Amino acid sequence: MTTQEGRDAAEAVDSILAALADPTRRQLLNVLAAQGEATATTLAEQLPVSRQAIVKHLAVLDAAGLVSGGRAGREVRYAVRPAALDAAAQWMTALAADWDRRLANIKRIAEAADREQD
Amino acid sequence: MTTQEGRDAAEAVDSILAALADPTRRQLLNVLAAQGEATATTLAEQLPVSRQAIVKHLAVLDAAGLVSGGRAGREVRYAVRPAALDAAAQWMTALAADWDRRLANIKRIAEAADREQD
DNA sequence: CCGATGTGCAACTATAGAGTTGCGCGACAA
DNA sequence: TTGTCGCGCAACTCTATAGTTGCACATCGG
Incomplete structure (x- = not known):
C-alpha cells in the first residue's frame, strides 16, 4: 500500500475533506484523472505552480488515499484512486x-407540543 | 432565502468543501443537527470557542448553504440545511x-497497445 | 424607565499551509 | 565516465483565516 490503509473512518473523511478543500489540488486531480498516470514534473508543466508545490499536494492527496504513487525507474508515477472519494461521498449522503431524519423528528415533536397547548 | 441560492455548481461545491474542511465547523453542524435549532450564544456554551468565533463559522456555513438563520425577536436561530450537503455528495459520487470510467478506459487502451507490440 | 441579555462591528494576534528557491543525490543514456 | 534528468530535503516568505477581546446597539422583562 502507498500509505496507511486501515484507519478510523472519521479521520479518513477528515483528511479527504481537507485535501479536497484546496482548488489547486482539485485541479491536480482533474489533470491526473484525465491522463490516468503522471509524474510530479509532468504535472508541474501543466499547472501554474512549481514542481515542489505539486509534490506537496500529491503527498496530501496520497495521505488522504485519493492518489497513489509508484516508482518506475527514476520517476514516480501517480494515479487517481476513486475508492476514497466514493467513501467520502457515501459518508456525506448518510x-x-x-439531518433530514432529525429535522423531521423535531418538526413532529414541535407540532405535538402545539396540540397540547389548548 | 438566507444568502444566494442560484449560483454556479462548481462554486457551490467549492464553498461547501471549504466549509466542511474545518473541524470546528463540522462539530458545530453536529450540535446544530442534534438540537434542530440554536443561537450563536447557545452554541458557544457547548463548544470550546467564543461566541464571535461561532458567529463567523455560522456565516461561512450560511454562505455555503449548509445552515440558514432566521431572526426571532432579539435572537437569531440557526438550523441545518441537508440539501446543500446532499448536492455536494452527489457531485462527489459522480x-x-x-474517475472509474477513465481508469477503465485507459487500462483498455494500454492492453490494446500491448497486443500491437508483436 | 432601567437592567439584563443577545447581536453586530471592529481591531488585533497568531498559526497553518500554499508557494517559492536552492542544492544534493540517484538513475539513465551516450 | 560524464552529462542530464527527475526526485527529495530544507529553509524561507507570505497570505488566509481561526481565534480573541472590547464596545456599541437593539430588544425584552420587570
Whole structure:
C-alpha cells in the first residue's frame, strides 16, 4: 500500500475533506484523472505552480488515499484512486439523510407540543 | 432565502468543501443537527470557542448553504440545511464514477497497445 | 424607565499551509 | 565516465483565516 490503509473512518473523511478543500489540488486531480498516470514534473508543466508545490499536494492527496504513487525507474508515477472519494461521498449522503431524519423528528415533536397547548 | 441560492455548481461545491474542511465547523453542524435549532450564544456554551468565533463559522456555513438563520425577536436561530450537503455528495459520487470510467478506459487502451507490440 | 441579555462591528494576534528557491543525490543514456 | 534528468530535503516568505477581546446597539422583562 502507498500509505496507511486501515484507519478510523472519521479521520479518513477528515483528511479527504481537507485535501479536497484546496482548488489547486482539485485541479491536480482533474489533470491526473484525465491522463490516468503522471509524474510530479509532468504535472508541474501543466499547472501554474512549481514542481515542489505539486509534490506537496500529491503527498496530501496520497495521505488522504485519493492518489497513489509508484516508482518506475527514476520517476514516480501517480494515479487517481476513486475508492476514497466514493467513501467520502457515501459518508456525506448518510449525514445528509441523518439531518433530514432529525429535522423531521423535531418538526413532529414541535407540532405535538402545539396540540397540547389548548 | 438566507444568502444566494442560484449560483454556479462548481462554486457551490467549492464553498461547501471549504466549509466542511474545518473541524470546528463540522462539530458545530453536529450540535446544530442534534438540537434542530440554536443561537450563536447557545452554541458557544457547548463548544470550546467564543461566541464571535461561532458567529463567523455560522456565516461561512450560511454562505455555503449548509445552515440558514432566521431572526426571532432579539435572537437569531440557526438550523441545518441537508440539501446543500446532499448536492455536494452527489457531485462527489459522480466524480468518483467518472474517475472509474477513465481508469477503465485507459487500462483498455494500454492492453490494446500491448497486443500491437508483436 | 432601567437592567439584563443577545447581536453586530471592529481591531488585533497568531498559526497553518500554499508557494517559492536552492542544492544534493540517484538513475539513465551516450 | 560524464552529462542530464527527475526526485527529495530544507529553509524561507507570505497570505488566509481561526481565534480573541472590547464596545456599541437593539430588544425584552420587570
